[in-house]
Amino acid sequence: MHESTDRHCDDHSPLEVKLYDEDDLIMISSLQHYLFCTRQCALIYLEQQWLENRFTAEGRVLHERVHTSGRESRRKLRIEYDVPIRSLQLGVAGRADIVEFHRQDNGLWQPFPVEYKRGRPKKDDTDRVQLCAQALCLEEMLECAVPEGALYYGEKKRRTSVIFDASLREKTAQTAAAVHALLTEAKTPPPHYDKRCESCSLLALCLPTVATRKQVGRYLRKMVEL
Amino acid sequence: MKKHLNTLFVTTQGAYLAKDGETVAVRIEGETALRVPLHTLESIVCFGNVGCSPFLMGSCGQRNVGLSFLSEQGRFLARVHGPVTGNVLLRREQYRRADDLDFSAAVATACVLGKVVNSRTVLLRALRDHGDKIDAQVVQESINRLGAAARRLQEGLSLAEIRGVEGDGARTYFSAFDHLIVRDKANFFMHRRSRRPPLDRINCLLSFVYTLLLHDIRSALETVGLDPAVGYLHRDRPGRAGLALDLMEEFRPMADRLVVSLVNLAQLRCDDFVCSDGGGVRMSDTARKTVLVAYQKRKQEEMTHPFVEEKMTIGLFFHMQALLFARYLRDELDGYPPVIWR
Numbered sequence: 001m002h003e004s005t006d007r008h009c010d011d012h013s014p015l016e017v018k019l020y021d022e023d024d025l026i027m028i029s030s031l032q033h034y035l036f037c038t039r040q041c042a043l044i045y046l047e048q049q050w051l052e053n054r055f056t057a058e059g060r061v062l063h064e065r066v067h068t069s070g071r072e073s074r075r076k077l078r079i080e081y082d083v084p085i086r087s088l089q090l091g092v093a094g095r096a097d098i099v100e101f102h103r104q105d106n107g108l109w110q111p112f113p114v115e116y117k118r119g120r121p122k123k124d125d126t127d128r129v130q131l132c133a134q135a136l137c138l139e140e141m142l143e144c145a146v147p148e149g150a151l152y153y154g155e156k157k158r159r160t161s162v163i164f165d166a167s168l169r170e171k172t173a174q175t176a177a178a179v180h181a182l183l184t185e186a187k188t189p190p191p192h193y194d195k196r197c198e199s200c201s202l203l204a205l206c207l208p209t210v211a212t213r214k215q216v217g218r219y220l221r222k223m224v225e226l
Numbered sequence: 227m228k229k230h231l232n233t234l235f236v237t238t239q240g241a242y243l244a245k246d247g248e249t250v251a252v253r254i255e256g257e258t259a260l261r262v263p264l265h266t267l268e269s270i271v272c273f274g275n276v277g278c279s280p281f282l283m284g285s286c287g288q289r290n291v292g293l294s295f296l297s298e299q300g301r302f303l304a305r306v307h308g309p310v311t312g313n314v315l316l317r318r319e320q321y322r323r324a325d326d327l328d329f330s331a332a333v334a335t336a337c338v339l340g341k342v343v344n345s346r347t348v349l350l351r352a353l354r355d356h357g358d359k360i361d362a363q364v365v366q367e368s369i370n371r372l373g374a375a376a377r378r379l380q381e382g383l384s385l386a387e388i389r390g391v392e393g394d395g396a397r398t399y400f401s402a403f404d405h406l407i408v409r410d411k412a413n414f415f416m417h418r419r420s421r422r423p424p425l426d427r428i429n430c431l432l433s434f435v436y437t438l439l440l441h442d443i444r445s446a447l448e449t450v451g452l453d454p455a456v457g458y459l460h461r462d463r464p465g466r467a468g469l470a471l472d473l474m475e476e477f478r479p480m481a482d483r484l485v486v487s488l489v490n491l492a493q494l495r496c497d498d499f500v501c502s503d504g505g506g507v508r509m510s511d512t513a514r515k516t517v518l519v520a521y522q523k524r525k526q527e528e529m530t531h532p533f534v535e536e537k538m539t540i541g542l543f544f545h546m547q548a549l550l551f552a553r554y555l556r557d558e559l560d561g562y563p564p565v566i567w568r
Contacts, residue, residue, distance in 0.1 A: 047313040047315075210550075215560055
């Protein structure tokens with residue numbers, strides 16, 4: 001990739017690490033969906049269902065603008081857009097909106113992932129986990145440490161810095177493993193209706209209230225009373 | 227809620243559809259007669275000699291806009307769709323369950339039950355609305371027999387027995403159907419169901435509306451990732467949309483009511499049809515348009531879905547039924563709940 005980045009490696013040799021096959025990589029975005037709702041994750045990645053709503057459309061438009069692959073170069077900063085990345089350790093693949101490479105005093109270029117989000121910062125960890133997964137991909141591909149990145153929130157028009165500490169890394173790895181388990185088991189978890197469902201783009205497909213409450217036998221007996 | 231979008235029907239012979247930016251441009255004799263934004267469409271149905279640019283076909287495939295070509299008479303010719311969507315595991319489950327005769331019988335029971343009960347409701351309404359004008363005794367007799375058929379279906383029958391009940395029910399229902407038509411009986415009558423070809427105007431109308439219905443149900447099944455060809459009541463036969471036909475049963479009486487009201491409200495006239503010397507009856511262009519408009523309007527009416535208990539357009543009912551069927555295959559429901567109109 002960048003001739004100077006490959007020298008920037010921490011010397012940790014992954015001896016006992018199980019590597020996933022390229023065929024078995026899951027989308028980085030699935031981690032975020034899993035953390036939001038395991039059923040939503042299964043509906044999208046297992047059942048391949050997708051419904052666009054206002055939020056997803058806005059997100060798509062935002063990303064269409066960001067996702068024009070290319071690069072910019074300045075003296076102390078290089079920016080690459082829409083960067084394909086993967087990690088065989090986590091078993092994930094996807095694209096990073098933006099990877100910045102910051103030139104260090106020692107002449108090396110430090111990768112720094114930036115992810116664009118519509119809306120405002122969330123209370124939960126989902127965006128941070130997604131960004132951390134990107135960082136872990138970059139670490140594996142470039143054999144270097146990626147200690148920090150940033151989330152850019154469209155509504156705030158501001159960057160929030162994210163430090164990839166041990167607990168965030170652990171959570172990211174656990175989430176990736178959980179998504180793999182879900183997709184291997186190939187069983188969609190039952191719905192649990194709560195207030196988050198109202199903002200979910202898959203509400204109309206998921207039918208969280210119908211599938212839990214209704215009994216067809218009773219419905220038929222009632223409707224067929226002649 | 228998923229939006230119920232429009233269907234663009236193109237019946238002008240020689241028309242050509244092209245993609246123009248984010249719209250469909252309908253060109254007639256070189257002039258753009260109409261432009262419709264693609265994102266407002268659920269499907270496009272072309273009748274007869276209507277052309278279509280490959281770019282538009284591609285866009286429709288990509289955006290899940292159904293694009294079908296029918297003959298001028300409404301016989302299905304072809305449809306364009308993008309990559310097969312949905313879950314291969316769901317389809318395998320659909321196939322596996324089709325080999326299970328008990329499961330097939332359970333689905334078939336639900337579909338036929340929906341049809342029989344809804345047919346009975348159509349007759350009941352006719353009795354209520356026109357009881358003074360029609361032979362109430364014949365209609366009442368059919369109502370009673372359909373009621374008995376519905377009770378019989380609750381006994382856990384085999385597939386062959388269910389088919390028997392379905393056949394008897396259809397005969398009973400159509401034997402009373404002629405009584406529902408109360409206007410211009412010299413030209414609008416139905417003595418028995420005929421399809422290939424339809425031998426009278428009512429049969430011609432019914433066949434056409436069923437084609438529209440089948441098109442919509444088929445699209446709905448494809449959207450949720452089911453294979454419209456593999457059915458339970460309708461067993462596999464090459465070229466037949468078995469599952470679409472299964473789910474169509476409960477909707478047929480709704481289509482029948484549409485036909486009856488078109489005739490009884492004098493929206494169609496005798497000369498809207500062409501009788502061939504061979505005995506078959508075809509519709510004229512104007513008749514076809516009248517039916518299409520009425521069908522679309524019906525689909526835009528809102529009703530409370532009896533099982534889901536949510537208000538939605540009737541056009542969305544097809545989608546909801548496909549979805550409920552998929553949920554049943556995934557064991558999230560304990561059966562398939564047909565729409566029963568009250």
